[in-house]
Amino acid sequence: MNKFSAKSQGSSNKFELPENVFGALSAEADLYAFSANDPIVRFDQPIDKLWYIVKGKAKITMVHEDGKQSIVHFLHEGEYIGELTFLEVEKQHKNVIPLCETLCLGVSMERAKTVLRDDPEFLFHLNQYVGGKLIQRTWFTVKNQNYELKNRLAAYMLMSQSEGIYTQKHTETAEYLGVSYRHLLHTLSQFRDQGYVVKVRGGYKVDEDALEVLAKDIQFV
Amino acid sequence: MNKFSAKSQGSSNKFELPENVFGALSAEADLYAFSANDPIVRFDQPIDKLWYIVKGKAKITMVHEDGKQSIVHFLHEGEYIGELTFLEVEKQHKNVIPLCETLCLGVSMERAKTVLRDDPEFLFHLNQYVGGKLIQRTWFTVKNQNYELKNRLAAYMLMSQSEGIYTQKHTETAEYLGVSYRHLLHTLSQFRDQGYVVKVRGGYKVDEDALEVLAKDIQFV
DNA sequence: ATAAAAATATGAGATATCTCACATTTTGGA
DNA sequence: TCCAAAATGTGAGATATCTCATATTTTTAT
Numbered sequence: 406m407n408k409f410s411a412k413s414q415g416s417s418n419k420f421e422l423p424e425n426v427f428g429a430l431s432a433e434a435d436l437y438a439f440s441a442n443d444p445i446v447r448f449d450q451p452i453d454k455l456w457y458i459v460k461g462k463a464k465i466t467m468v469h470e471d472g473k474q475s476i477v478h479f480l481h482e483g484e485y486i487g488e489l490t491f492l493e494v495e496k497q498h499k500n501v502i503p504l505c506e507t508l509c510l511g512v513s514m515e516r517a518k519t520v521l522r523d524d525p526e527f528l529f530h531l532n533q534y535v536g537g538k539l540i541q542r543t544w545f546t547v548k549n550q551n552y553e554l555k556n557r558l559a560a561y562m563l564m565s566q567s568e569g570i571y572t573q574k575h576t577e578t579a580e581y582l583g584v585s586y587r588h589l590l591h592t593l594s595q596f597r598d599q600g601y602v603v604k605v606r607g608g609y610k611v612d613e614d615a616l617e618v619l620a621k622d623i624q625f626v
Numbered sequence: 627m628n629k630f631s632a633k634s635q636g637s638s639n640k641f642e643l644p645e646n647v648f649g650a651l652s653a654e655a656d657l658y659a660f661s662a663n664d665p666i667v668r669f670d671q672p673i674d675k676l677w678y679i680v681k682g683k684a685k686i687t688m689v690h691e692d693g694k695q696s697i698v699h700f701l702h703e704g705e706y707i708g709e710l711t712f713l714e715v716e717k718q719h720k721n722v723i724p725l726c727e728t729l730c731l732g733v734s735m736e737r738a739k740t741v742l743r744d745d746p747e748f749l750f751h752l753n754q755y756v757g758g759k760l761i762q763r764t765w766f767t768v769k770n771q772n773y774e775l776k777n778r779l780a781a782y783m784l785m786s787q788s789e790g791i792y793t794q795k796h797t798e799t800a801e802y803l804g805v806s807y808r809h810l811l812h813t814l815s816q817f818r819d820q821g822y823v824v825k826v827r828g829g830y831k832v833d834e835d836a837l838e839v840l841a842k843d844i845q846f847v
Numbered sequence: 848a849t850a851a852a853a854a855t856a857t858g859a860g861a862t863a864t865c866t867c868a869c870a871t872t873t874t875g876g877a
Numbered sequence: 878t879c880c881a882a883a884a885t886g887t888g889a890g891a892t893a894t895c896t897c898a899t900a901t902t903t904t905t906a907t
Contacts, residue, residue, distance in 0.1 A: 414851070443827055446895090462905095465767055467764075467765075467894075477762070477764050477767070477768055482806040489757050489760070489761065490758070492750075492753050492754050492757045493756050494758045494761060495757075495761065496665065497763065522750055523746050524746065525743065525744050525745065525746045525749055528746055528749035528753060529713075529743055529749055531715050531753060532717050532749060532752060532753045532756060533713050533714065535753060535756045535757050535760055536709070536710050536713045536716075536756050537715045538713040538760055539710070539756055539759055539760045539763065540710065540716065540717065541765060542713060542760065542763050542767065543688075543698050543699070544688075544765060545767075546698070546763065546766075546767045546770070547688055547698055549767070549771065550770065550771075550804030551804070553862095553863065553864090554863075554864080555863095557748065574883095574884070575884075575886095576883080576884060576885090580878070583771030583772070584863095584865090585864065585865055585866075586865050586884095586885090587864085587865070587866080587886095588863075588865070588866090591863095591864085591887090591888065592863095592864095592885080594886085594887085653850075660886090774892095774893065775879050775893075775894080776893095794857095795853095795854070795855095796854075796855070797853080797854060797855090802901095804894075805893095805894070806882090806894065806895055806896070807854095807855090808856095808857090808894085808896080808897090809893075809895070811856065811857080812857090812893095812894085813894095815856090815857085
């Protein structure tokens with residue numbers, strides 16, 4: 406993980422740094438770069454910063470008693486990390502692992518807990534963020550338990566595909582959708598038999614129209 | 627649904643009305659009583675109050691395209707209703723149906739949207755509430771998809787039992803746990819065969835020690 | 848009190864999903 | 878470059894769960 410000064414990023418940036426994501430503390434934010442798989446948060450270590458993802462994406466995993474992990478969420482640009490620690494409601498920590506080169510703004514958790522607690526604009530904004538995540542998760546849970554894998558997988562492939570090509574790792578997809586790797590592969594091979602997907606170098610080309618039908622109204626966000 | 631003045635409830639109350647759940651608006655709250663199955667919120671009607679449950683419990687159901695409903699959450703004393711509408715992040719409304727005689731404090735949604743938006747203490751408190759629900763739901767989802775019904779049912783029976791007797795309706799339990807009614811009954815009869823539960827008038831007497839083993843670390847809240 | 852609706856209950860067959868076993872290919876690090 | 882680890886892929890059998898059918902009991906409304 407490398408640290409930069411958020412301020413020192415001249416006008417040559419390839420993207421705009423967001424201005425106001427930490428309310429009254431926005432001026433104190435620093436920019437950090439994480440490479441893929443370089444943990445942003447580790448389940449066995451305290452969280453000393455409140456983060457905001459500027460670019461990249463990450464997965465949150467929960468560590469089970471038997472050492473296995475489950476992906477519980479994906480985080481994308483514009484999402485916070487550590488907000489539940491800021492709110493002092495997080496019981497057990499999770500791992501947050503970048504899936505690719507990821508840039509984050511970070512402010513001191515200690516400062517946040519004193520300053521942002523009195524910042525109604527930030528608090529309302531954070532409330533909307535957390536509320537939105539609650540809706541996402543509730544919706545996902547209901548869909549997840551009422552449809553079988555072929556439907557959920559179709560929706561997931563559509564959500565995560567880029568330019569018609571699906572490139573996710575099967576191991577992670579299986580974890581996220583909560584099915585065994587074996588069964589995921591079985592369903593995927595049915596998709597191939599039926600022509601819904603075609604294997605190409607580096608991924609699968611998806612027949613979006615066919616998958617839309619299967620995906621019904623399942624919405625990953 | 628009957629309305630009372632919150633103020634007019636003299637000292638003869640059987641319970642204390644909470645003081646500060648609506649922050650700066652707490653003085654404007656009125657007390658309402660709903661009988662079982664008398665909807666507090668209907669999916670096809672706007673939510674014009676922000677609610678707080680003083681006594682009783684309710685279920686939130688989501689209406690599917692085919693008209694079927696799924697229970698997505700239970701609400702107990704000390705929980706809010708309509709907070710996602712207050713935050714302006716609710717996309718589709720749900721039904722909120724009391725499971726028994728239920729008392730709620732309510733304040734005008736319109737007033738809340740103007741006054742409480744600038745009340746940092748309330749916003750932080752609400753943030754903790756919503757964050758806590760997000761954690762609950764995430765945890766529940768992960769457990770729900772990694773354990774089979776016998777484990778989830780054991781945890782659910784322990785959670786919802788009172789004085790060693792489980793009295794929930796099987797139809798609702800099946801909905802909530804996301805399994806077919808048939809399979810729930812099948813698992814329940816296995817519990818009976820193995821002596822984990824004994825049918826008594828009005829419910830099932832549960833062997834808490836035996837169920838604890840099955841329930842593992844699954845935690846409904 | 849009666850009829851209708853909901854909840855409870857059980858059986859049988861179908862299938863979605865899991866576990867385990869094993870082979871091949873790709874990837875990441877020394 | 879090479880090795881170990883991770884990811885991919887397939888087969889076979891077990892089982893958790895679903896669908897459908899149907900009967901009885903309890904609750905609710907008239």
